[in-house]
Amino acid sequence: MKRRVKLMFPQVLIKEPVIFTMAKKFDIMPNIRRARITDTVGEMVLELEGEAANLDEAVKSLSEQGIDVEPVEGDVLE
Amino acid sequence: MSYVRGLKCRECGREYPIEPIYVCEFCFGPLEVVYDYDRIKADLTIDKIRSRPTNLWRYRELLPIDGDPYVGLHAGFTPLIKADRLAKEIGVDELYIKDDTVTHPTLSFKDRVVSVALSKAKEFGFDTVACASTGNLAHSVSAQGAAGGFRRFVFIPASLEHSKIVASLAYEPNVVAVEGNYDEVNRLCSEIANKYKWAFVNINIRPFYAEGSKTQGYEIIEQLGWKAPDHVVVPCASGSLLTKIWKSFEEMHKIGILKELHTKVFAAQATGCNPIATAIKSATDVIKPVKPDTIAKSLAIGNPADGFYAKQVVYNTGGWGEDVSDQEIIDAMKLLARTEGVFAETAGGVTLASAIKLVKTGKIKREGTTVICVTGNGLKTKEALEGHVAEPFRIKPKMAFFEEILAKIGN
Ligand SMILES: Cc1ncc(COP(=O)(O)O)c(C=O)c1O
Ligand SMILES: [Zn+2]
Numbered sequence: 001m002k003r004r005v006k007l008m009f010p011q012v013l014i015k016e017p018v019i020f021t022m023a024k025k026f027d028i029m030p031n032i033r034r035a036r037i038t039d040t041v042g043e044m045v046l047e048l049e050g051e052a053a054n055l056d057e058a059v060k061s062l063s064e065q066g067i068d069v070e071p072v073e074g075d076v077l078e
Numbered sequence: 079m080s081y082v083r084g085l086k087c088r089e090c091g092r093e094y095p096i097e098p099i100y101v102c103e104f105c106f107g108p109l110e111v112v113y114d115y116d117r118i119k120a121d122l123t124i125d126k127i128r129s130r131p132t133n134l135w136r137y138r139e140l141l142p143i144d145g146d147p148y149v150g151l152h153a154g155f156t157p158l159i160k161a162d163r164l165a166k167e168i169g170v171d172e173l174y175i176k177d178d179t180v181t182h183p184t185l186s187f188k189d190r191v192v193s194v195a196l197s198k199a200k201e202f203g204f205d206t207v208a209c210a211s212t213g214n215l216a217h218s219v220s221a222q223g224a225a226g227g228f229r230r231f232v233f234i235p236a237s238l239e240h241s242k243i244v245a246s247l248a249y250e251p252n253v254v255a256v257e258g259n260y261d262e263v264n265r266l267c268s269e270i271a272n273k274y275k276w277a278f279v280n281i282n283i284r285p286f287y288a289e290g291s292k293t294q295g296y297e298i299i300e301q302l303g304w305k306a307p308d309h310v311v312v313p314c315a316s317g318s319l320l321t322k323i324w325k326s327f328e329e330m331h332k333i334g335i336l337k338e339l340h341t342k343v344f345a346a347q348a349t350g351c352n353p354i355a356t357a358i359k360s361a362t363d364v365i366k367p368v369k370p371d372t373i374a375k376s377l378a379i380g381n382p383a384d385g386f387y388a389k390q391v392v393y394n395t396g397g398w399g400e401d402v403s404d405q406e407i408i409d410a411m412k413l414l415a416r417t418e419g420v421f422a423e424t425a426g427g428v429t430l431a432s433a434i435k436l437v438k439t440g441k442i443k444r445e446g447t448t449v450i451c452v453t454g455n456g457l458k459t460k461e462a463l464e465g466h467v468a469e470p471f472r473i474k475p476k477m478a479f480f481e482e483i484l485a486k487i488g489n
Contacts, residue, residue, distance in 0.1 A: 008364055008366065034090075040362060041363050042364075043363075043364050045106050045107075068367060070381055071265060
């Protein structure tokens, strides 16, 4: 199963290997499509592929670390 | 006889054919309609525009439909009011109100986007139209969808103003009130849009839908005598309207109708939902989502899809962003009504109150022309003024009682 997400990193986590750690821990294949990363800003749009339950756990774990996780499909205009 | 070249990813620039799609398959960036401006420049003249009926389709070469418009034949071409009394109150020389409180048929600028979205949905062959809405969009899809003979589904947050819910229900669409905020309504709708083959105007029809907002900008230019204003103040929810007003100015410049373009674009938000204004003020490129809490419910989008692009427009044009409290919104709604006879919804209060702050802080200069985009009618959010307007004088039907009051009021 695939899920498209947009991640927003707090400044303290920008230099950490967050994606790699998540991928290993939850057996997920990340596919980064777009990123905007500077010293103060970390924004990443990616597709995650894995078991549905693992995806849920991975997203939960990212949120718990203080990363804002938004589904890309949530990007809707009013 | 369309002038549309195709769809193009705003992030990576990949091009796509005209289809009901909205994200780039490669980078998941949003898709945008691109036109053949050389042909438009050759074909579209001021005289041609002037010769056409006064509705938003008079700029049709710059809109993404192939055939004749299907709905919205009376939408757009709202008044641009020269607001001298208000100008004096807020301290600018030349002020105009773009008055979309009287857009046909549902009294908000959403009639513009929906006119284009449903005309395009018809061309694509859809029989069902849908939307996720903070209220105004639901209203317009309900009404114009009825006029177009579509089956309709509108999704709204259950906490919406009662009058807005009733306004949609009058047209007998299927209204689904979701127990959650707008961003949650959105997520649900994205899932639904993936499963059912409907024209979700702000999901799979979004690149076309959003183009409708440009007509507000074209009209401003036409009504200023084919000139762009020095300042324009735009209310932001997703940020789409702001980016499209700027796109409309740039297009008018590109096709040679505007000789000069140096407009500064300003973003207006409620403090209770200010992700775009915050990013502008703090000069960061990331739009940090917020949980909305404001009376300006039509602007209550905590995770604005076009926030980044709106911020870019503001920066590139030398504008700024401001946000205002609920009390400031109410005061501005009353000021607008009292000085110019325009009763706007809360979003209009946000725009005017933000403009006032921008003038006070010197971000908007007194000199030059300022246009304030007032995008929805006050009758839609009457609840917001409850307890904030005076009581009527109540008397028995006798002259003496009336004169008693008159004496109290004085001159
Ligand atoms: C009355 C009114 N004004 C302005 C807006 C802002 O629109 P946008 O999402 O394009 O920023 C909305 C959006 O819902 C609205 O209803
Ligand atoms: Zn792309």
